[in-house]
Amino acid sequence: MTPTQATPRAPDDTGMAHLGQIIAVASGKGGVGKSTVSTNLALALSAQGAAVGLVDADLYGPSVPGMLGIETGKSPSMSPSGKVMPAQAHGIKVISMGMLTDDDKPAILRGPMVSKYLRMFILEVDWGTLDYLILDLPPGTGDTQLTLAQSFPLTGSVIVSTPQDVSLKIARRGIRMMEQVKVPILGIIENMSGFTCPSCGEVTHIFHHGGGAKIAESLGVPFLGAIPLDPAIVDCGDEGRPLVIAHPDAPAAAVYRDIAAILSGRVSATAGIPTPFDWHWADDASKPNPAPQPGHAGGAAEILVGLDRRDGRTLVLRWQDGHDQQIDMRDLRLACRCAACVDEMSGRAVLDPATVPLNIVPIRIWSLGNYAIGVSFSDGHQSGIYTFGHLRGMVAAEVEDV
Known part of the structure; x- marks a missing residue:
């Protein structure tokens, strides 16, 4: 598994x-x-x-x-x-x-x-x-x-x-x-x-x-x-x-x-964003602090150094290599790879995009160790794990489509 x-x-x-x-x-x-x-x-x-x-x-x-x-x-x-x-x-x-x-x-x-x-x-x-x-x-x-x-x-x-x-x-x-x-x-x-x-x-x-x-x-x-x-x-x-x-x-x-x-x-503290955190989106309660060192040229592409939001439906991720990424929350919901959204044997998506509201927002975002975040959405879904590699890969796909 x-x-x-x-x-x-x-x-x-x-x-x-x-x-x-x-x-x-x-x-x-x-x-x-x-x-x-x-x-x-x-x-x-x-x-x-x-x-x-x-x-x-x-x-x-x-x-x-x-x-x-x-x-x-x-x-x-x-x-x-x-x-x-x-x-x-x-x-x-x-x-x-x-x-x-x-x-x-x-x-x-x-x-x-x-x-x-x-x-x-x-x-x-x-x-x-x-x-x-x-x-x-x-x-x-x-x-x-x-x-x-x-x-x-x-x-x-x-x-x-x-x-x-x-x-x-x-x-x-x-x-x-x-x-x-x-x-x-x-x-x-x-x-x-x-x-x-x-x-x-x-x-x-x-x-x-x-x-x-x-x-x-x-x-x-x-x-x-x-x-x-x-x-x-x-x-x-x-x-x-x-x-x-x-x-x-x-x-x-x-x-x-x-x-x-x-x-x-x-041993030293992780170079990435301090964990654990449990960020409540609506009022910014327990919003994670940025990493002690900001992103810089030559940094790692999959180490997260900051989490923020641009507006009520856009998540901002800052990476150690200096790249800033913006992800719409509906796109994040559609990208879920949990067993309820993707067939585990074939890898085929089983989530019907028509069932995901256009105005979906997160309720909470929390850390999963040093490698992923979990998200609880307003449609009740909360079983997805978004690894940092998965999140950064969404950016790569967007860049290739431009």
């Missing part, structure tokens, strides 16, 4: 500045040590003096509480403001489905409930003021990844893989998915990269070696580092004391610190 076929939702809250930089740790497949990386990376950032929160977003297979020695199956306390109090372990704040259920009790959830819990874990937790919020995602490119990309202003994503060819090929899918929803790729981490014998010191590359660096180079994304296999990582995880805490002098712990240092110098 492509992002243009999902049902959009307006952001639940626009006050997310206190969450700091939101970094998703993702993988194309399971078993690559993503949760271990997320946990140790969060602790390494904390050791640098940052305030860090960690969301265990793998609702079906939460493992972070065990790695941090957090008690499970106990209802968390509530703050005076009615928000959930996160657990605290080794200096970081944590929320996980594993804290809400017993170890052997499965989370049996349909898609809408997954989205509900994810939003709760981020928006309804009393995080305080953070520098970083690390999201430990489940493997794959499904509901969780799409919900987070659509609902929250992700600073970027870190992709975890092992050196195996099969893992690297699947990692490509995760990278392409993040690129499709305009989440910057902060880098690739090659986990389980070589095993150093504790007796003789000889390094054995069990899963090959160097694949992470090669795929990063081929895709034009940064390579953050290679984390070696270390039996202590397993022992520390089982004991609830992660490697960077229990064995700070271990080679793998040093790599985690190096990666944290690289990330802390690399």
